[in-house]
Amino acid sequence: MSDVVLHIDGKDVTVPEGTTVLEAARSVGIAVPTLCHHEKLAPYGGCRVCMVEAELRGATRLVAACTHPVEPELVVRTRSEKIDRIRRSVLELLLAHAPDSTRLRELAREYGARRDRFEPDASFCIHCGLCVRYCAEVKRKFAVGFVDRGIRKEIAFVPEIAAKECNACKECFELCPTSYLQAAFVLVESLAFPRPAETDRTEG
């Protein structure tokens, strides 16, 4: 595979074709914040905290660094007024769900995001999918997954699988960017109260 030369924050970076912008930036020590990224997992692009400006032939686009593949002559800016504003808004939205997450609050301090900009709806889950994807891609157990969609989307363990596998593993707990306890709670909930029917929708 051939190498690609691109420019990130004024630095020339040479990486193999197929690398993502995020990996390229990190290879030269440029930090890009992420929440849903994990080295062992396929890029997901779920949290949008890694948004960067990518300029190609004069046209600037906003892309998620963790999913965007490098291109020759690409000019990437990982910090700018615009990027900071976007990350701030993204963080404020995420904070509405997990107002007490240490990771989120660290980033919020850096980007000046307010915890109370949006009405809190503390579900503690920001749908980063780390636990779901780790269980599927690394452990290959598929014990935890998403259910439902839209504003009702949440994680849930499959009781039959979780009862056998999870006690010895629990590796997904510490991946959670919001709360170690949250995954534990959902696991216990799924085991103690396997959901027969309540996932069905009652509204029209």
Added chain:
Amino acid sequence: MDIQKVDQIIDKHGAEASALIQVLLEIQRENHWLPQEALARVAERLRVPASRIRHIATFYKAFSLVPKGRHEVHVCVGTACHVRGATRILDTLQDATGILPGETDAELKFSLETVNCLGCCALGPVMVVDGKTHGKLSPAAAADALKSYE
């Protein structure tokens, strides 16, 4: 729903994982809902993780994880039907069936749902029962229409 019927449906699609949604749709059509045993069978035969099947089955409104009635009643409460009295139609149907939207009666005869538009606003107020459209309804006509279903 017996497992043989589930197997038949799975065989028809060559037990391909890519046919998952088609298989689920067909089970839903045959049985009006997706029982746990059927889903477990599908997971086993199609080699798809149970968590993935559950994700899909809860994602699409076409699927139900609780028993549904033999007849599905969809009452339009979109803007056009609303101003033409959909609320009264819905009230009448709730009285006639004894259930609220989203529910199924104890005899598994009717399931009642509201929908936001059926695309035939000129016929409002509209309801669809098992795919058949009943238009320009009065509360009495709506209650009458239900009587023809067993």
